[in-house]
Amino acid sequence: MGLAVRNASLDGAEVGLRCEDGAIAAVGPGVEPRAGDEVIDGTGMALVPGLVNGHTHAAMTLFRGFADDLPLMEWLTGHIWPVEKRMDDDDVYWGTRLACVEMIRTGTTSFWDMYWHANATARAVEDAGVRAVTAAPLIDDSDPAKSQRACADAERSLERISGAGGALARPGLAPHAIYSLSERSLRWVAECSAELRIPVQIHLSETEDEVEGCLAERGVRPAAYLDQVGLLAPHTVLAHGCWLDRDELELIAERGATVVTNPVANLKLAVGRVFPYGAARQAGIEIGLGTDGAGSNNSLDLLSDAKTFALLQKNEARDPAAVTALEALEIATGQRSRLLGGRALEAGGPADFLLVRTDDPELALGALDAGLVYAASGTVVDTTVVAGRALMRDGVVAGAEEVVARARERARRLGLQPAGPPG
Amino acid sequence: MGLAVRNASLDGAEVGLRCEDGAIAAVGPGVEPRAGDEVIDGTGMALVPGLVNGHTHAAMTLFRGFADDLPLMEWLTGHIWPVEKRMDDDDVYWGTRLACVEMIRTGTTSFWDMYWHANATARAVEDAGVRAVTAAPLIDDSDPAKSQRACADAERSLERISGAGGALARPGLAPHAIYSLSERSLRWVAECSAELRIPVQIHLSETEDEVEGCLAERGVRPAAYLDQVGLLAPHTVLAHGCWLDRDELELIAERGATVVTNPVANLKLAVGRVFPYGAARQAGIEIGLGTDGAGSNNSLDLLSDAKTFALLQKNEARDPAAVTALEALEIATGQRSRLLGGRALEAGGPADFLLVRTDDPELALGALDAGLVYAASGTVVDTTVVAGRALMRDGVVAGAEEVVARARERARRLGLQPAGPPG
Numbered sequence: 001m002g003l004a005v006r007n008a009s010l011d012g013a014e015v016g017l018r019c020e021d022g023a024i025a026a027v028g029p030g031v032e033p034r035a036g037d038e039v040i041d042g043t044g045m046a047l048v049p050g051l052v053n054g055h056t057h058a059a060m061t062l063f064r065g066f067a068d069d070l071p072l073m074e075w076l077t078g079h080i081w082p083v084e085k086r087m088d089d090d091d092v093y094w095g096t097r098l099a100c101v102e103m104i105r106t107g108t109t110s111f112w113d114m115y116w117h118a119n120a121t122a123r124a125v126e127d128a129g130v131r132a133v134t135a136a137p138l139i140d141d142s143d144p145a146k147s148q149r150a151c152a153d154a155e156r157s158l159e160r161i162s163g164a165g166g167a168l169a170r171p172g173l174a175p176h177a178i179y180s181l182s183e184r185s186l187r188w189v190a191e192c193s194a195e196l197r198i199p200v201q202i203h204l205s206e207t208e209d210e211v212e213g214c215l216a217e218r219g220v221r222p223a224a225y226l227d228q229v230g231l232l233a234p235h236t237v238l239a240h241g242c243w244l245d246r247d248e249l250e251l252i253a254e255r256g257a258t259v260v261t262n263p264v265a266n267l268k269l270a271v272g273r274v275f276p277y278g279a280a281r282q283a284g285i286e287i288g289l290g291t292d293g294a295g296s297n298n299s300l301d302l303l304s305d306a307k308t309f310a311l312l313q314k315n316e317a318r319d320p321a322a323v324t325a326l327e328a329l330e331i332a333t334g335q336r337s338r339l340l341g342g343r344a345l346e347a348g349g350p351a352d353f354l355l356v357r358t359d360d361p362e363l364a365l366g367a368l369d370a371g372l373v374y375a376a377s378g379t380v381v382d383t384t385v386v387a388g389r390a391l392m393r394d395g396v397v398a399g400a401e402e403v404v405a406r407a408r409e410r411a412r413r414l415g416l417q418p419a420g421p422p423g
Numbered sequence: 424m425g426l427a428v429r430n431a432s433l434d435g436a437e438v439g440l441r442c443e444d445g446a447i448a449a450v451g452p453g454v455e456p457r458a459g460d461e462v463i464d465g466t467g468m469a470l471v472p473g474l475v476n477g478h479t480h481a482a483m484t485l486f487r488g489f490a491d492d493l494p495l496m497e498w499l500t501g502h503i504w505p506v507e508k509r510m511d512d513d514d515v516y517w518g519t520r521l522a523c524v525e526m527i528r529t530g531t532t533s534f535w536d537m538y539w540h541a542n543a544t545a546r547a548v549e550d551a552g553v554r555a556v557t558a559a560p561l562i563d564d565s566d567p568a569k570s571q572r573a574c575a576d577a578e579r580s581l582e583r584i585s586g587a588g589g590a591l592a593r594p595g596l597a598p599h600a601i602y603s604l605s606e607r608s609l610r611w612v613a614e615c616s617a618e619l620r621i622p623v624q625i626h627l628s629e630t631e632d633e634v635e636g637c638l639a640e641r642g643v644r645p646a647a648y649l650d651q652v653g654l655l656a657p658h659t660v661l662a663h664g665c666w667l668d669r670d671e672l673e674l675i676a677e678r679g680a681t682v683v684t685n686p687v688a689n690l691k692l693a694v695g696r697v698f699p700y701g702a703a704r705q706a707g708i709e710i711g712l713g714t715d716g717a718g719s720n721n722s723l724d725l726l727s728d729a730k731t732f733a734l735l736q737k738n739e740a741r742d743p744a745a746v747t748a749l750e751a752l753e754i755a756t757g758q759r760s761r762l763l764g765g766r767a768l769e770a771g772g773p774a775d776f777l778l779v780r781t782d783d784p785e786l787a788l789g790a791l792d793a794g795l796v797y798a799a800s801g802t803v804v805d806t807t808v809v810a811g812r813a814l815m816r817d818g819v820v821a822g823a824e825e826v827v828a829r830a831r832e833r834a835r836r837l838g839l840q841p842a843g844p845p846g
Binding site: 063064315318325408416 | 492727746747798801
């Protein structure tokens with residue numbers, strides 16, 4: 001038997017919803033549970049599609065609150081990279097489980113992840129019950145001599161993810177960035193991903209340095225270079241894109257790649273430019289929203305980042321009407337990108353949805369979309385359902401205490417946390 | 424008897440805390456409750472000073488999610504002002520009570536309010552149990568002929584606030600802005616506030632238009648003009664200050680006035696400039712943080728705005744180290760302004776404090792200050808205490824349901840809300 005919801009509100013009407021085999025079997029007025037269904041009373045709650053976090057490094061929850069407020073390179077070379085060398089599968093597993101608890105609590109049902117030991121990420125995702133595309137970063141220090149080995153590692157990682165994952169964790173390829181990879185490796189990813197039909201994620205045009213380096217070395221801007229190596233495709237997520245220009249945006253729109261903007265991480269790392277969303281929308285780009293890793297955000301609450309996204313764009317355009325709440329919400333739920341695959345709640349679609357408490361003060365008055373984007377944090381989410389399974393009910397994620405305890409152990413093991421109580 | 428806390432963490436040590444007569448009688452290791460005290464078990468929680476919201480229009484919760492994403496003047500003249508004309512004491516009372524529920528939930532123990540029917544604000548504040556400076560806006564359309572009546576109204580409002588308030592609501596004066604008031608009224612406020620020793624709050628330098636208008640009309644920039652009329656004083660809060668220049672910042676620092684920055688509202692209304700905090704800090708300015716009204720934010724969660732403040736400043740300075748989490752937290756708790764009066768938790772100080780759940784995933788790892796500012800929303804607050812009285816325990820504000828229901832009634836009465844369920 002499946003899961004069913006009664007008496008919830010959807011687009012202002014009172015509806016029921018019934019799940020079967022991980023999909024929505026029926027939703028609408030008069031839809032009733034079947035005998036044996038697990039039934040959730042949706043009184044005082046609204047149905048909302050699950051949020052899609054388009055770019056993160058989930059296991060980096062372990063680094064949160066460790067060495068904050070430092071210049072980027074000092075943070076990476078002095079603090080993050082030395083610890084990452086010591087990390088093992090179990091560190092990544094429990095860091096990812098901690099991230100999943102937070103994402104489930106705040107309404108994220110699916111995420112795109114790029115991190116080491118991606119097989120452990122896949123295992124954590126399956127155990128937590130959320131959906132993810134998991135991929136290990138591919139880096140060869142732009143050295144063609146290291147490319148063969150790096151690509152072989154990536155291929156092995158794909159097999160290991162497939163072995164560890166199940167119905168929820170899909171394997172992906174994650175070439176780190178154009179400045180950390182040789183052209184040989186980038187072309188290998190393009191061929192491999194096309195052949196195996198698996199998604200790709202890459203950091204693109206995050207900093208001005210990256211653009212200048214690409215121009216100096218290749219004579220073209222980053223998106224044009226990515227197109228030359230065959231990676232500007234409908235199955236590619238481009239994370240960041242802050243420094244893309246109008247020609248690049250049009251090229252990306254033509255090729256059908258998705259740009260995932262990470263407004264909070266961009267501010268925290270002070271990249272100095274806001275993603276040119278107005279121009280991107282005009283070009284007709286597929287778009288999504290990401291938190292980036294907890295090391296550089298430090299939150300995984302995507303509703304909070306949807307607000308920052310909308311507000312930054314209003315300010316940038318000097319127009320309070322530049323982005324609407326509904327638009328921000330559609331972006332945060334993955335409905336503005338075929339690749340991210342979000343959709344309105346309808347029969348036949350995946351049973352990935354939330355119940356939010358419309359009697360909470362933040363949502364009690366006015367339009368629901370404005371309430372969710374501008375007034376609420378992710379804690380208005382009462383129930384999180386992925387593939388027809390309730391991962392949180394009444395605001396409680398089962399097993400969260402154990403996950404917190406194990407993540408603390410792993411952080412201590414890595415020397416990230418004093419042995420005493422936090423604070 | 425009073426309130427006491429056991430086994431909480433403060434600056435990494437396990438401590439107790441005891442309140443008497445609204446103040447902290449003792450805090451530190453080994454401090455135990457007295458017989459008859461109401462005792463809160465602080466296991467797994469940290470003590471934090473209460474947050475101080477330095478600028479808001481609390482009753483505007485009623486406007487939230489109503490007519491969002493519109494240009495400023497269309498929003499004000501087409502939607503907000505016509506409704507404000509119809510508002511009465513009870514509308515303001517219940518709108519403010521709703522704001523107080525949200526502030527208590529998210530850890531704000533004190534706020535500075537500017538709104539119509541300020542006597543009703545004072546009554547709501549007393550009933551909710553939080554602290555506030557409440558003041559009615561003073562506006563005379565820059566018409567000296569209307570000044571006498573406007574000032575008489577302000578004087579009467581002061582008396583009515585004093586009559587309605589008690590120990591928690593302090594009366595203040597709120598000249599709206601230099602562009603909406605005659606010089607006569609501004610000078611009257613300066614004299615009256617100095618004579619009666621009551622605080623003043625005014626919007627200053629929020630938009631470029633205001634600066635240009637002041638230069639055209641007075642030949643000086645806004646802060647210099649405010650100084651000429653005698654309002655740049657240690658008892659004055661200047662809300663916004665986005666367009667202040669270096670000379671103005673130095674003048675404000677010299678006079679000891681406090682600037683309250685409202686980063687989220689500034690972005691939402693797209694004022695086009697980020698408050699020049701780096702220069703303000705260099706000048707030695709007293710500073711605080713505000714949400715502004717829920718109509719233009721739309722949240723009252725000050726921790727969330729502390730994050731936006733810190734991130735915007737990092738980005739503006741193109742330096743991730745430009746503001747630290749501790750600095751942002753001190754600003755949000757009113758500890759960087761004598762007028763706002765926040766202070767570290769110590770014996771003899773007011774018993775305004777929070778217990779935050781350090782076992783929540785967002786605070787489970789790393790430094791507490793970074794966790795609070797970057798990772799958490801206000802919902803990590805478990806307990807909110809004002810003047811030695813627990814207004815929230817276990818995350819529950821007593822009577823919140825009734826407040827939500829009554830606020831919905833008032834919003835419907837004002838035509839702000841469809842009669843059916845929200846969403």
